[in-house]
Amino acid sequence: MAIVLHDLTKIYNQDTDFPITAVDAVSLTIGAGDFVAVMGPSGSGKTTLLNMMGGIDRPTSGSVSIDEVDITGLADKDLVAFRRDNIGFIFQDFSLLPVLTAEENVEFVMQLQGHSASECARRAQELLREVGLEDRMDTVPAKLSGGQQQRVAVARALAPRPKFVLADEPTANLDAETTHGLLDLMQRMNENKGITFIFSTHDPRVIARARRVIVFEDGHVTEDRRQ
Amino acid sequence: MRARFAVSLAWRNVWRQKRRTFITAGSVATAMLLSLFMRSMQEGSYANNLDNATRFYSGYLQLQHPEFSESGSIDKLLPSDDAFLRRVQSIDGLTTAVPRLESFGLGAAGSKSKGVIVMGVAPEAEDAYSGLAARVRHGRYFAQGDENAALVGGRLAKYLEIEPGDELVLYGQGYHGATAAGLFQVAGIIDYPNQALDSRIVYLPLAAAQRLYATGERVSAWVLHGENVRGIPALEAAARATMDGIGPTNAGSPTDIESPLETAGTTNTRIRVRNWAEISPELEQQITLDRVSGQFLVLILYGIVGFGVFATIAMMTLERRREFGVMLATGMPRLRLIQLVLFESVCLAATGIALGLVITMPVLLWFYRHPIPLSGEIAAATEAMGFEPIIPFSLAPEIFLEQVQILVVIFAACSTYPMFRIWRLKAAAALKG
Ligand SMILES: Nc1ncnc2c1ncn2[C@@H]1O[C@H](COP(=O)(O)OP(=O)(O)OP(=O)(O)O)[C@@H](O)[C@H]1O
Numbered sequence: 001m002a003i004v005l006h007d008l009t010k011i012y013n014q015d016t017d018f019p020i021t022a023v024d025a026v027s028l029t030i031g032a033g034d035f036v037a038v039m040g041p042s043g044s045g046k047t048t049l050l051n052m053m054g055g056i057d058r059p060t061s062g063s064v065s066i067d068e069v070d071i072t073g074l075a076d077k078d079l080v081a082f083r084r085d086n087i088g089f090i091f092q093d094f095s096l097l098p099v100l101t102a103e104e105n106v107e108f109v110m111q112l113q114g115h116s117a118s119e120c121a122r123r124a125q126e127l128l129r130e131v132g133l134e135d136r137m138d139t140v141p142a143k144l145s146g147g148q149q150q151r152v153a154v155a156r157a158l159a160p161r162p163k164f165v166l167a168d169e170p171t172a173n174l175d176a177e178t179t180h181g182l183l184d185l186m187q188r189m190n191e192n193k194g195i196t197f198i199f200s201t202h203d204p205r206v207i208a209r210a211r212r213v214i215v216f217e218d219g220h221v222t223e224d225r226r227q
Numbered sequence: 228m229r230a231r232f233a234v235s236l237a238w239r240n241v242w243r244q245k246r247r248t249f250i251t252a253g254s255v256a257t258a259m260l261l262s263l264f265m266r267s268m269q270e271g272s273y274a275n276n277l278d279n280a281t282r283f284y285s286g287y288l289q290l291q292h293p294e295f296s297e298s299g300s301i302d303k304l305l306p307s308d309d310a311f312l313r314r315v316q317s318i319d320g321l322t323t324a325v326p327r328l329e330s331f332g333l334g335a336a337g338s339k340s341k342g343v344i345v346m347g348v349a350p351e352a353e354d355a356y357s358g359l360a361a362r363v364r365h366g367r368y369f370a371q372g373d374e375n376a377a378l379v380g381g382r383l384a385k386y387l388e389i390e391p392g393d394e395l396v397l398y399g400q401g402y403h404g405a406t407a408a409g410l411f412q413v414a415g416i417i418d419y420p421n422q423a424l425d426s427r428i429v430y431l432p433l434a435a436a437q438r439l440y441a442t443g444e445r446v447s448a449w450v451l452h453g454e455n456v457r458g459i460p461a462l463e464a465a466a467r468a469t470m471d472g473i474g475p476t477n478a479g480s481p482t483d484i485e486s487p488l489e490t491a492g493t494t495n496t497r498i499r500v501r502n503w504a505e506i507s508p509e510l511e512q513q514i515t516l517d518r519v520s521g522q523f524l525v526l527i528l529y530g531i532v533g534f535g536v537f538a539t540i541a542m543m544t545l546e547r548r549r550e551f552g553v554m555l556a557t558g559m560p561r562l563r564l565i566q567l568v569l570f571e572s573v574c575l576a577a578t579g580i581a582l583g584l585v586i587t588m589p590v591l592l593w594f595y596r597h598p599i600p601l602s603g604e605i606a607a608a609t610e611a612m613g614f615e616p617i618i619p620f621s622l623a624p625e626i627f628l629e630q631v632q633i634l635v636v637i638f639a640a641c642s643t644y645p646m647f648r649i650w651r652l653k654a655a656a657a658l659k660g
């Protein structure tokens with residue numbers, strides 16, 4: 001599996017007097033099983049880049065291909081299904097559905113995929129055990145700590161068996177200890193299951209854990225190193 | 228996504244803001260209570276008044292000669308013999324059938340005279356049906372063997388300056404050109420509920436009226452009544468079916484003579500079934516006007532409630548922009564999201580309607596069983612008009628259906644804006660919050 005960005009460009013407010021080029025002709029290839037950090041100052045375009053990789057936002061020009069599928073050419077309807085089946089998302093603020101329990105949150109995307117109730121429940125419970133929340137399955141997000149919520153979010157992202165997981169500043173709302181716990185978890189999933197993780201961050205501690213670091217400034221890749 | 232999961236999600240979303248949902252459902256329920264109370268009272272009164280009012284004049288239905296209503300002619304009559312009566316009584320759902328012979332005439336007493344409406348009625352049957360005897364203010368009702376007795380409307384009696392015991396002469400045109408003239412004795416003065424008729428009406432025993440107009444065993448109308456007002460359409464259909472194919476002269480009456488209709492070769496020889504609204508259009512108009520004004524009030528009330536419903540549904544959606552963005556991003560199709568919001572509206576509406584019924588039903592049931600009694604002047608006035616001095620309530624399903632229909636329209640209308648917003652929502656922008 002590979003994610004191939006070719007000449008990817010996003011210009012906001014293109015038709016106005018002050019166009020903003022958030023991502024400027026970026027070409028990159030991310031291989032299967034990698035553990036990648038995209039770092040850069042605020043406003044450098046990290047979120048914009050990740051959103052385009054995840055098919056949430058459409059580029060102004062250029063293309064995103066995932067396993068040879070050019071997702072920039074997909075119709076909205078197909079893109080939704082593609083996201084559902086191939087990409088897991090983790091958000092800075094966890095973004096769990098507040099009325100659903102931990103288990104139901106993990107089941108949500110599987111429900112959309114049309115799996116049977118028992119299959120959804122079985123996999124959700126298995127994933128929650130893996131992230132260490134076996135005794136919190138029936139708890140609603142409001143009664144979980146930030147770290148616990150983000151673990152549920154990791155389980156949710158993995159539930160539909162995606163090709164890769166995109167995480168936009170997943171640790172920004174977590175304290176140091178919880179951040180390490182979450183990174184341990186993501187790393188374990190990466191190493192044991194070979195799941196590709198791509199996350200953006202400002203945090204040097206997080207960057208230290210990545211295998212590949214892409215430094216982003218002003219919409220350009222200024223550095224791309226392995227460590 | 229399984230339907231159960233989707234509905235459960237919608238239901239829980241509705242209860243995220245318990246207070247707001249309670250307030251909205253409560254306002255819907257209050258509007259339902261107020262408007263159902265009013266409409267139930269209205270329809271209950273209409274049914275009650277109609278039942279009372281129609282007894283005096285139109286009945287629920289009347290059987291007439293097909294040309295009687297246009298001409299009012301004393302020549303356009305129906306039989307009143309037993310064979311015909313048996314046929315009439317076989318109408319499904321019929322509770323009462325009373326004969327009447329109605330015609331015009333000139334009433335004279337002393338030096339005064341006035342055009343009058345002569346109404347020949349079967350004394351016992353008529354009293355049982357319309358309670359005519361109870362309307363006698365002076366003198367007495369018809370008695371057995373009263374051959375020349377007359378009951379006169381109060382205003383007419385005043386005009387003619389007659390009292391019980393006085394003589395009244397009636398002139399007119401009888402059956403097929405015969406001259407009608409007769410001398411009658413005023414047995415009683417009645418208080419007729421309709422003022423216009425009170426100054427014109429003269430009641431005679433049916434036999435006396437038939438003799439006066441030389442009609443033989445004929446009447447101008449068979450007045451029909453059924454179980455209740457709601458059953459009128461069914462009764463009307465049954466009456467038509469039963470009287471189908473029977474002309475005024477081939478009803479199995481051996482005494483019947485030639486019909487001008489049949490000799491003229493027209494096909495319009497069927498007995499005509501007319502309902503109360505055709506016979507008393509002013510009564511129907513009065514009810515319709517009152518009903519529409521009630522429905523208008525209901526609409527205003529719901530219009531006000533509608534703003535609250537709109538605010539709630541709009542807020543329920545707008546405040547969850549980011550959440551919707553997350554759902555779209557993680558693979559929820561847009562139409563599913565719209566469906567979710569629609570389910571939420573349905574849950575909210577169902578809560579409001581259920582709450583409304585729960586608080587309204589006991590109230591309406593109680594008033595249905597215990598109609599509000601009127602008192603004082605209003606009671607007297609109501610009784611004088613021939614109505615029971617009560618405000619009855621109706622539990623007709625139509626009233627409830629009307630409310631539910633209005634609410635469905637309101638909730639559907641209020642949901643279009645949020646649905647439109649979701650239709651236009653861009654996941655990337657929504658994720659920014
Ligand atoms: N919807 C938008 N309309 C206009 N400009 C936008 C929009 N979204 C982002 N931008 C601009 O594009 C640039 C990149 O934004 P982006 O959110 O991708 O940066 P970021 O690296 O994720 O920043 P942060 O670390 O603060 O999250 C910024 O200059 C931002 O102001």
Ligand SMILES: [Mg+2]
Nearest residue numbers: 046047048168
């Ligand atoms: Mg960002």
